[in-house]
Amino acid sequence: MSDPDLLFKALADPGRRKLMDRLHAHDGQTLGELCRHLDMTRQGVTQHLDVLEAANLVAVQWRGREKLHFLNPVPLQEIYDRWIRKFERPRLKALRDLKRRLEKD
Amino acid sequence: MSDPDLLFKALADPGRRKLMDRLHAHDGQTLGELCRHLDMTRQGVTQHLDVLEAANLVAVQWRGREKLHFLNPVPLQEIYDRWIRKFERPRLKALRDLKRRLEKD
DNA sequence: TTGACATGCAAGTAACTGCTTGCATATAAT
DNA sequence: ATTATATGCAAGCAGTTACTTGCATGTCAA
Numbered sequence: 521m522s523d524p525d526l527l528f529k530a531l532a533d534p535g536r537r538k539l540m541d542r543l544h545a546h547d548g549q550t551l552g553e554l555c556r557h558l559d560m561t562r563q564g565v566t567q568h569l570d571v572l573e574a575a576n577l578v579a580v581q582w583r584g585r586e587k588l589h590f591l592n593p594v595p596l597q598e599i600y601d602r603w604i605r606k607f608e609r610p611r612l613k614a615l616r617d618l619k620r621r622l623e624k625d
Numbered sequence: 626m627s628d629p630d631l632l633f634k635a636l637a638d639p640g641r642r643k644l645m646d647r648l649h650a651h652d653g654q655t656l657g658e659l660c661r662h663l664d665m666t667r668q669g670v671t672q673h674l675d676v677l678e679a680a681n682l683v684a685v686q687w688r689g690r691e692k693l694h695f696l697n698p699v700p701l702q703e704i705y706d707r708w709i710r711k712f713e714r715p716r717l718k719a720l721r722d723l724k725r726r727l728e729k730d
Numbered sequence: 731t732t733g734a735c736a737t738g739c740a741a742g743t744a745a746c747t748g749c750t751t752g753c754a755t756a757t758a759a760t
Numbered sequence: 761a762t763t764a765t766a767t768g769c770a771a772g773c774a775g776t777t778a779c780t781t782g783c784a785t786g787t788c789a790a
Contacts, residue, residue, distance in 0.1 A: 524642075525639055528633075533633075535748085540712070550767095552765085561750060563750070563768090564749055566767080568748085584757060585757040585758065585767070586757090586766065586767085600705055604704065607645070607649060607696065608698060608701070640778085665779085666780060669778070669780075672779080673778085689736090689788070690735075690736045690737070690787040690788065691736065
């Protein structure tokens with residue numbers, strides 16, 4: 521199971537989300553390929569990719585001198601299952617709580 | 626539509642996520658109630674709640690001198706719909722991409 | 731009206747983040 | 761072998777963040 525803090529932190533940056541979008545559009549790109557389309561230094565991209573990798577959102581595979589990057593969607597699913605979904609259902613309960621609260625007046 | 630950056634940034638902090646958990650357990654708590662169970666200064670909690678409110682994850686209602694806090698699960702659903710779900714499906718496509726890439730050798 | 735209570739506002743600080751620059755290493759191509 | 765390419769590593773720096781402390785404001789209750 522991935523560390524939820526690493527995960528949320530990784531998703532918190534728009535540059536990293538864009539990076540994931542580009543990998544989603546075309547998985548398995550090298551660092552250079554990814555840099556070519558982003559308005560950022562290579563080192564900047566590297567650092568973002570490191571964060572994504574630490575969060576287990578991106579997996580890496582070396583081919584010669586090239587580093588291929590692959591998306592791993594599993595942690596996103598985990599976020600949904602363990603975090604987002606539970607905030608979906610209780611709308612009815614929330615309304616009950618609200619009603620109870622307001623009736624205190 | 627909520628600003629996705631505010632949203633992800635708001636979720637990036639474990640203290641804020643805990644705060645949302647407590648509101649999920651019991652919606653409509655006052656600032657004081659929330660502070661009582663968190664290991665943080667009142668001002669710290671206030672600032673976190675401000676971030677959550679800016680992200681539209683928490684709504685506020687005043688009752689006299691008390692400030693009631695209510696969870697708004699809608700932005701979470703938006704994150705799922707617009708961001709997480711699209712990374713679910715393409716596992717097959719990702720595998721095809723991977724296969725194609727590796728066959729370059 | 732006075733005192734207690736719930737919260738707001740503002741400034742200061744330490745840690746973290748994102749980004750850049752410069753140099754180093756390893757693989758491929760000629 | 762030499763040169764070009766793909767990437768790594770490390771230090772520095774500005775902006776942001778989370779947190780604290782001190783004081784101010786507004787509401788309720790006796």
